Amino acid sequence: MTKITAQRAIIDRRAVTERLGEVVALELPKHKRRSKVLETFKEALATGRTEIRARFDQAGDGAQTVRENCFLIDQLIRTVHDFAVEHEFPNGIRTSAEALSLVAVGGYGRAELSPQSDIDLLFLTPYKRTPWHEQIVEYILYMLWDMGLKVGHSTRSSDECARQAKEDLTIRTALLEMRWLWGDQDLFTELQNRFRNEVVSGSGEEFVESKLAERDTRHSQMGDTRYVLEPNVKEGKGGLRDLHTLYWIAKYLYRIENIGQLVDLGLISRDAEKRFTKAQAFLWTVRCHLHYLTGRPEDRLTFDVQQEIARRMGYGDRAGSRGVERFMKHFFLVAKDVGDLTRLFCALTEEQQKRKPKLRLGRLLSFKRGTVAGFKLDGDRLNCATDDQFEKDPVAMIRLFHTALENDLDIHPKALDLVHRNLKRIDSGVREDLQANKLFVSMLTSRKNPEVALRHMNEAGVLGRFIPDFGRVVAQMQYDMYHVYTVDEHTLQAMGILHAIENGQLKEEAPVSSKVIHKVASREVLYLSVLLHDIAKGRNGDHSALGAEVALKLCPRFGLSDAETETVAWLVREHLTMSRVAFKRDIDDPKTIADFVTLVQSPERLRLLLCLTVADIRAVGPNVWNGWKGGLLRELYLRSEEIMMGGLAEGRESRIQGAQDALRGELLKAGWTAEDIDAHLARGYPNYWTGFDTATHVRHARMVREAEHTKAPLSVESRVDSKRAVTEITVYTSDHPGLFSQIAGAMAVSSANIVDAKIITLANGMALDTFWVQDSEGGAFDSPPKLARLSSVIEQVLSGRMWLDKELAARRGKLPARAHVFKVPPRVIIDNKASSTHTLLELNGRDRPGLLYDLTAAMTRAGLQIASAHISTYGERVVDVFYVKDIFGLKVSHERKLDQVRGELLKALEDPTVKSEENAAQ
Template sequence: MPRITSQRAIINRRSVLARLGALALDDLPRNRRRSRVLDLFKQVLAEGRAEIRRRFDQSGDGSLTVRESCFLIDQLVRLIHDFAAENEFPPGVRTLGETMTLVAVGGYGRGELAPHSDVDLLFLLPYKRTPYHEQMVEFILYMLWDLGLKVGQSTRSAEECIRGAKEDLTVRTALLEMRWLWGDQDLFAELQNRYRAEVMSNSGVEFIESKLTERDTRHAQMGDSRYVLEPNVKEGKGGLRDLHTLFWIARDMYGVAGIDELAEAGIISAQAASHFAKDQAFLWTVRCHLHYLTDRPEDRLTFDVQPEIAQRMQYVDRAGSRGVERFMKHYFLIAKDVGDLTRLVCALVEERHRRKPRRLPFRRLFSRRTMLDGFVQEGGRLDVAAPDQFETDPGAMIRLFHAALENDVDIHPRALELIHRNLKRIGSTLRFDPNANRLFVEMLTSRKNPEVALRHMNEAGVLGRFLPDFGRVVAQMQYDMYHVFTVDEHTLQALGILHSIESGDLAEEAPAASEVIHQISSRKALYVATFLHDIAKGRGGDHSQIGADVALKLGPRLGLTDEETETVSWLVRHHLAFTRVAFKRDIDDSKTIQDFVALVQSPERLRLLLCLTVADIRAVGPTVWNAWKAGLLRELYQRTLEVMTGGLAGLAHSTRVKAAQDALRVELLRQGWPLTDIETHLARGYPGYWTGCDTATQSRHAHLVRAAEDSGAPLTVEPRVDAQRAVTEMVVYTGDHPGLFSQIAGAMAVSGANIVDAKIITLTNGMALDTFFVQDSEGAPFDSPAKLNRLANTIEQVLSGRLRLAQELASRKGNLPSRAHVFKVPPRVLVDNKPSRSHTVIEINGRDRPGLLYDITSAMTQLGLQISSAHISTYGERVVDVFYVKDVFGHKVEHERKLERIRVTLLAALKEQNSTDPKTRAAE
């Protein structure tokens, strides 16, 4: 535990007492005296905090800072108590019933206070409150509150404390860390002795199970992954609260004051205790930086504070990685280490209660011992057959995970601890051992969900040691607002999703992939490619190309044939191709399909690439995958396959158009539509519309169009909240005209709606049926009734010319959420005539901001461009918008001077309010 040096520089108790004594001698009214006393305490608190902050800025030691903060508050509370007892409520003749003890509980009791943490106090009374108690408690609390401190307080007798501890887990946990602060020590000793005798000795198992259940619930609420990219340092998985939980369990089981005492008693290794101390010191340092930087009790490590904290903790940029990425990687490795400590303590819990078979909740864990694949199976868990098994046979570490997966059993925490101690034995000999690689590939391609085994291997540190290329992406963050997980976590989730696709669990969400995955011949290549698709992230350059080279190197080592190795390498090189074409190109354009066929070349590769793409997208984050993207991928797959298998794309496409129309016809008939109305509506859609939307969406459109046509309304706006995707779908039906897209985009920007996706549809009756997917500035659905009404009114005012967009938007620019300002995306405009025979394709990349889409599309209108198709994609802070345009005469733009003018004009529109960064960013 860090020792506090030069304590008087933080607070000089003698000096403060002298000043308080002088104030007490002044003949002042009570209210005025209290005011001057408060001013003195404010000065003392401010000076103490400034000294602690100065020391922190100098040393960067958060574990010392929380001790010093606790020391400062201890002294203040004692001084306030004594001043009140001696001057405000003089003692006189005091009975034993008027004694009182101040007890620090919770984190404060543990002796740890972050700069903006709450101060948890227990006013411990002999048996009942007296007027004196009430006066003292009130004076102390109001003084602390007036000092600006956040105080959690309770006033109880020992009997009430014991009763509360038995009934309430929160009370029991707070008292577990109680610390005498000031007042009657005998009263505190009585509470402490009763707590040990009546609470701790009677419900150890129940307490431990409750704390572990509480931890699991907290993890679920925080995202249930230690690799979310904006982690909560206190409550998140692998954070401080997990270390506190370990401390509570150890204290309850062994009565120790600190984890170091477990090591001194030989219960855990000195190495484990050292890891606990280092992890806690790192997390406390990060939390202190967070509190100081934000000047509030902030515990979430958001994107906007990560670079500054990384700089303050002296993480500098290096080749291939930024300082903030190195800082976050260290954070995630610490979180992983906390997980290792959790498993170790759980093993101790089981060992402790192995010797107490009367504890029924644990009895089921200790059934008979059997041998399984060279390991001991006991209570449904695999353990080592001998303590030195991994020392004498490092390959047993690989076999252990293989046996656990194949036999559907867990691995004992003790075995995982032994693995951790022997990781250095995984060297080149084991890495190139044919049997070890065979077992690894069997796990990677297992029908029993490879994510389970590989996640355990990764958590234990084995995966990164056995495959150093994977070790480079362990805890590697992807510093943007699009990716939710670190690279290794994303990869493992992708494998789990691929398994779910194969097992049919995602047949409704991803029907095409769920069907074709059973038609592939190269199953092994698919799983290996999924494992390797992001293996080169963070190395600089094109991670797809570098990853393909890594695959060529690893294939032979993993026992893949030359054909399998080449297939894996091709899939890694082109794992982004499906999304680039499906989401950024017009698949109704025949040349788009022809170019994609030329790239993919075979139906087998097409099927493999589709499955890999679906798994990759779904593993990015919980809200990224949606039915629209599923439909685009499915349509691209089907059209490409038709060309590959006979060139009947036109016939097959018309067949799908007819099938879609028939499905809608059946649905509308079921809803009671007259057949004549149905046929009228079916005639409104061009072929691309019928293959681009599902029946449910087309049914909603049909009702909207019918109602609008019957009423003669010039404009119809229909919102629909999609809570699962956290977006609001806005369908706009109005007469089509040049600049319409730009006007609608501007109206949405004025209303505070952020467009994250859009689809333009023009019907045969000359009406536009445009769909916009929008969110508010916080990334939540734009769902307030007042906001939606305002949005509809704004669109109507803009289209009628009553609202001047340029002036309205000018007042709103710069209101980008602070988190997005962190990210620098170099603006880029690509104008290309090769992807389409009939249109010029414009691709725009840049950092998202309010009104960006309006600026871009209004610039296109001024250039005389007609937008035929728009593909709007938002990847966190980055937008990739693709437009298929023609000139005013309905032709491609081919004159070089005109093309250059388009580039310059759009780049100017894109750069507005967009600071550039000389460093190029990696592809998604």
């Protein structure tokens, strides 16, 4: 227990009582006296909080702060109670029926109170409540509420407490931590005894299983990983609540008052106790910073507070790493330590209770044999044959995880504890050991799920020791709003996804990769490329190029040939290329495909790169992958494969002719005359015929014919493509400069996110523009009311009845608060080599509502014609690519013109909210 120094500097109860006596001596009317009394308590609370905050700011000790906060509230509640009893509702000599005990329960009962935490109080009465009880309880509660405190309360007798604790796990847990606060102590002692004898006795197994099930449910709700980049300090996996769960179980089973008593009972080591205390103190400190910084009971460590808390806790920037990244890495390592303690304590508790193991975290398989591959079976789990097994044979640490994976066994926490103690024995000798590397590659490419073994190895610290380069990315955060997990967690999830692809579990979401993965020549190459693709993140430089160097060093150690090593290195170096081309280039442009094929060179590399790309993207976060991205990757793969396999020998003219012939056939079936068909075919320029499939050509033909027949100035049609999770919006109207910009603005007003666009001007001067849009969650924009509103807004904008600047101004500041943490320097890249016919503009900047409208309006001002747009958003960062021509239909090549375009676009990329923040700072 942390000792509280200079208690009277926090609150001097005697001085407060004397001041209250002075108020009573004034003989004021009751309502006026109450306001004076409340003022006295408020001053005492404010003074105490100020003192505690000053101590925290100076020492940064969360463990001390939660104790001091608890001490302050204890003294206030006692003083309020005494004033109520002595001055407000004096009752002379009270009978035994009017006894009252104030009991702290829950976290307050543990004597832990964060700055903004609730106070949980139990007003304990004898069998029957009296009017006097109700008066006292009501006075205390209203006084505390009026002080601004958040109080959870109940008024019960011992009978009620015992009965309800048996029925309700939450009440039972709260009473488990009960602490006498004030009033009748005998009443409290009676409740304590009844709770132990009537509730706790004989129910240990049920309580433990219920608490662990409750924990698993909580983990599932929080994402079931401790490595999310905005973790919950209290409820998240590896957070304070997990430590509380261990304490509750220990207290319930062994009646301890502090975790150190478990050492005396021989249940945990002194080292484990130190790790528990250290982890708890760190998490308390972080939580106190959160509460003080936000001024509310906030437990989520969001991006917008991470930098400031890192600064306050002394994590400064260093070469190659930012202070906030170092702070978060420490946080995740603490969370990992909490997981280690959980496994160890559960196993030791099982052993002590001498019952069948029910505290296991994974699926177990019962073996009748006593040993497996040199390890013994202990409660259906793999354990060391002897305590010195790893000392004598360090390679056995690798074999332990291999054996567990291949035999579907869990590893006994005692074995994991021995692994933890012997980690330093995994040295260069073990790393170069032929058997160790063979076992590792066997795990990596196992037909069982390799993610399971790799995750256990990572949790135990073995993976980082066996592959030190991987150890550098353990708990390494990626400080942006796009990535959800730490680098190691992302990699492990990618391994699991690759296994799911190979097992056919993702046939619907990723049909092509699920098929071609069975054609790859080397599974070792594929699985190693996924393991190593992000291994150089967090270093100075391009992580893809640096990662390729790591692959060249590691793969020979793992037994790969020179050719296989070179392929792994190439895959790591190019692991972002396929997504970049698919999402940011016009794959209808023949040069795009030709350049990609030249880079990839072989069908085998193409297959490997597709599988790696799909696993990588799906492992970024739960909402990153969607059907639209899958469709683009699939199309790029199939077109590239066709060229590599000798297809697509026909020239552009023959493809145009083939597209027109196919459309002609469909329209003849629909009853069109030859004259009408010829007239329609004459409207399309060559790029129109090569840019869409026959089904789309048919829809366009019907749309144009209907518009011409009705003389409609504007036609808007939508088609939901649920397979690709996108909605196709087609607009047919008179072409004019700035049309794309106006439509983009209308979509921003309607909350539709454009992910791709093709801009077509027909020979009759009409625009036939197609936009693919999604909702804010990355799904198809398919709500009928939203689609109706979108059509209406487009019509209002194009008719001049809606002012976009005014409408968008109201949406400018609607980014999440944490998005403003991230600064994305605006960048304009102009490329005249990627396409034979167009100039490419790649624009990078921080996302905001209406950004696409601002960019396209700038292009209009610069006299550019937009042919297609490819919109990608990575958290707070956008990467938009436009294929453009000048007003003469040519590439933009004049240097002065290029400078003008660059200047206009950089100006449009500037974030007005950043400008206003900077101006305010000045």
